Every structure is written in structure tokens, then in C-alpha cells.
Amino acid sequence: MAPPFKERLVEEGRDLVAAADARGLALRLIGGVGIRLLLGDRFDPDFERRHQDIDAITRRRDARGLEGLLRERGWVPAREFNALNGARRLLFHDPSSDAQVDVFVEAFEMCHKLRLADRLDQPGPALPATDLLMTKLQIVELNAKDRSDLYALLRGCELGPDDPTAIDPGRVAALTAADWGLHHTLELNLGRLTEGLDASPEEARTRIADAIAAIAAAMDEAPKGRAWKLRARVGERKRWYEDPEEVART
Numbered sequence: 001m002a003p004p005f006k007e008r009l010v011e012e013g014r015d016l017v018a019a020a021d022a023r024g025l026a027l028r029l030i031g032g033v034g035i036r037l038l039l040g041d042r043f044d045p046d047f048e049r050r051h052q053d054i055d056a057i058t059r060r061r062d063a064r065g066l067e068g069l070l071r072e073r074g075w076v077p078a079r080e081f082n083a084l085n086g087a088r089r090l091l092f093h094d095p096s097s098d099a100q101v102d103v104f105v106e107a108f109e110m111c112h113k114l115r116l117a118d119r120l121d122q123p124g125p126a127l128p129a130t131d132l133l134m135t136k137l138q139i140v141e142l143n144a145k146d147r148s149d150l151y152a153l154l155r156g157c158e159l160g161p162d163d164p165t166a167i168d169p170g171r172v173a174a175l176t177a178a179d180w181g182l183h184h185t186l187e188l189n190l191g192r193l194t195e196g197l198d199a200s201p202e203e204a205r206t207r208i209a210d211a212i213a214a215i216a217a218a219m220d221e222a223p224k225g226r227a228w229k230l231r232a233r234v235g236e237r238k239r240w241y242e243d244p245e246e247v248a249r250t
Helices: 005-022 031-042 060-074 079-085 128-138 144-156 169-176 178-201 202-221 226-237
Strands: 027-030 053-058 089-093 100-105 107-109 113-115
Touching: 005 027, 005 031, 005 053, 005 060, 005 144, 027 031, 027 089, 031 053, 031 128, 031 144, 053 060, 060 089, 060 100, 079 089, 079 202, 089 202, 100 107, 113 128, 128 144, 128 178, 144 178, 144 202, 169 178, 178 226
Parallel strands: 053 100
Antiparallel strands: 027 053, 089 100, 107 113
16 A cells, blocks of 8 residues: 655655646656756755645646546545635645645745646656746845755756756846746845855855855846836835645645
8 A cells, every 4th residue: 555645745746747748648747846856866855845745847738637536546625615616726635644746737826826737848846947946036034944945956956057957147137037926026035145145054054055145136127117116115014925825725
């Protein structure tokens, strides 16, 4: 008998994507499990943590097929939540633990909206490293696990374009140059990560600090449009992010 999903979420995440690919369903992981699988042997064990959820993203046309696949694998749909939110988000739980699968449909929507459906054709069980970074950096109130995931990603990835396993500062800058609110949240979080580096392993600090500096420089140097500049004048006097929806844990 297989152990509860909660004890094998990284393995289940990998197997779930493989099963979806075999059926022609577009599914890629995000969140901590996605970061763990993308990094593989490059994952620094100093940033290891326990996982409670599998987070993923799919296309709208594949949502129904994915729901059937998850049912077959033993995940139970949150019927009321899915009925109300299924056009943009689906939730499933493990009947033997509090583990969950949280699937975003077409776009990732939390504190900010990131349209990532066009990134689902990239290879690997997870979205490209840059997109994984963005889904974490858009969180206005980072917690300890988010910081750990971000440090692991910044520690384990090279910088550069055209490589799904590398972080592309240019892509980050292109997205933030089109949205002052997203830019501001990322700017704040890059500062927080820099401030928290003293608590990170010494051998990782320089690499992480250099990556943060490169991303921040690309964001600052990217040309901004008139709408961006007008919104920047308003600043924090007007809220620039959404309160993410909390989903009840079974």
C-alpha cells in the first residue's frame, strides 16, 4: 500500500505531470515542489523543507481531463470550491492527510496576475525557472517557506535567457516594466531577501546576492511607459496588489 500523498508530494508531482503528458494534457508545476524538481541535483539541502501542497497550472481546455486524472490517482475534488472557481482554479485534497493539489487555470492569480499559459510548452515537470521565481516574488507577505524556496532557486540557477533552467532577468524586467504594482512588490521582496541573507549559509550568500543584484538592475534599467510612471507617482497611497484568496485545508 502506498504511503499518504503528504509523505511523497515531490514524487507525486513528477508522476502527475508525466501522466498528464501521456494523455496530451498541459500541466506544469509551480511552488515548492516545482522548484525542487526543476533544481534536481542543484538543490541546496540547506534550503530543504517539508511540502504540504502540489501547486500547478494548466490550460482551460485541459482542466476537465486533468480533473479526471487526479480522481483516478486518488485525489478528491473540493466540489463546492471547484464549482464556484473552476474557470480559474481547481482544488483537490488527499483523503488520508491534509495534502492538497492546487491547480491554476490559464493564469496564476494571487497578489498579482501572471499570464503563464503560453509557458506550458516548455520542457520539464515545472514551469521555467524565471516563472517559478515570479510566482514566489509576487507574494506581498513572504513567509519562511517562500523565502527558503526563493533562496534555493536563486542559489541553484544560472542567469541567462533561452534556458528553462536559468533565471532570465530580462523577462522579469519586461513583465515589471508593464505593471508598476508588480514592479513594486518584486522590488520590496528583493530588498527583503537581501536583508535576510545573513541567516543563509555563508557559501550561498555571494551567489544569491549577485543574482538579486542582476535582477534588480534589469528591472531598474528597463524602459517604462507613461501609464507606469503615472501609477508610480501615486505609489503606496493606493493599494497595488490583491489579497490572495485563502483556501480551507481539509
